Amino acid sequence: MxxxxxxxxxxxxxxxxxxxxxxxxxxxxxxxxxxxxxxxxxxxxxxxxxxxxxxxxxxxxxxxxxxxxxxxxxxxxxxxxxxxxxxxxxxxxxxxxxxxxxxxxxxxxxxxxxxxAKWLGLPSEERLKGFGVSACATCDGFFFRGKEIAVIGGGNTAVEEALFLTNFATRVTLIHRRDSLRAEKILQDRLFRHPKIEVIWNHTVEEVLGESAVEGLRLRHVATGEERILPCQGAFVAIGHxxxxxxxxxxxxxxxxxxxxxxxxxxxxxxxxxxxxxxxxxxxxxxxxxxxxxxxxxxxxxxxxxxxxxxxxxxxxxxxxxxxxxxxxxx
CATH class of the missing domain: 3.50.50.60 (FAD/NAD(P)-binding domain)
Structure with missing residues (x-):
């Protein structure tokens, strides 16, 4: 030294x-x-x-x-x-x-x-980091051209990530655990107007599906507990820092x-x-x-x-x- x-x-x-x-x-x-x-x-x-x-x-x-x-x-x-x-x-x-x-x-x-960046803390998320799970759209968005992508979160970062990813994806699904977003209103307006973006309200991510790459997400409704599968090839976590x-x-x-x-x-x-x-x-x-x-x-x-x-x-x-x-x- x-x-x-x-x-x-x-x-x-x-x-x-x-x-x-x-x-x-x-x-x-x-x-x-x-x-x-x-x-x-x-x-x-x-x-x-x-x-x-x-x-x-x-x-x-x-x-x-x-x-x-x-x-x-x-x-x-x-x-x-x-x-x-x-x-x-x-x-x-x-x-x-x-x-x-x-x-x-x-x-x-x-x-x-x-x-x-904060993560969800799921074992499946950790296992698939770098194989479809990311916390940086500008870093990794290019690799998801022509694919379906999910973004998890409800603040400015999540909305910005979702909007940016529309440059590459065929569809972007924003998943939020509440029934309203925390993001700035101007960003929300852009999000809701965008034809490539869909929002799933009142759901949490329970598991990232896939063996060697992301194939989908298992979601759970926060009120009813009902589960559903969202097919996607990329998952971007944007839940804060x-x-x-x-x-x-x-x-x-x-x-x-x-x-x-x-x-x-x-x-x-x-x-x-x-x-x-x-x-x-x-x-x-x-x-x-x-x-x-x-x-x-x-x-x-x-x-x-x-x-x-x-x-x-x-x-x-x-x-x-x-x-x-x-x-x-x-x-």
Missing amino acids: PDPRRVRLLIVGSGPAGYTAAIYAARAMLAPVLVQGLEPGGQLTTTTEVENWPGDESVQGPDLMARMESHARAMGTEIVMDIVSRLDLSRRPFRAETDGGLVLLADAVILATGAR APASDLVAGQLELHNGGYVKVEPGSTRTSVPGVFAAGDLTDHVYRQAVTSAGMGCMAALDAERWLAAGPESAVGETVSQTRDPSPALSHY
């Missing part, structure tokens, strides 16, 4: 929060190092049309993230294509280790690891099912010098624009904290330097 490298500010994650934090931190001459993570660009790289990013009436998600990355680099951010596999927040400087063997000792850390907080579980205070808890009106976590932004902290809004705003906040918070002289605390055990106060409210 190479010798540890000291950095002023480490940013973990590369979605809108991470890249925005990097831009602001670089402009503040903090020489940030950003480790991109498993999915460079975050969830927007698996999104097609983005119509609510200010200044762009319509932009492809991957294109938007490529622009953010380019901007961060142009400002002077060092971007590392690697994954932080271990992060020790118990002492300063904070220590990060990557899959590639890099060891970084950071005076301050901004966490922007975002969220990951969970915060990617495994890296800091047991080190930072979490709430609401794993979201990192921050002080109201800030990005400060329960450990001084560690800041969090984006979907990792946000269980309410979960939008690209709010993530970017929190990335800005995190960079400003980190800049002010570093300017206050945390160097005096190098080598100090920090797990008890701030009591995770019960007064911290939900962000």
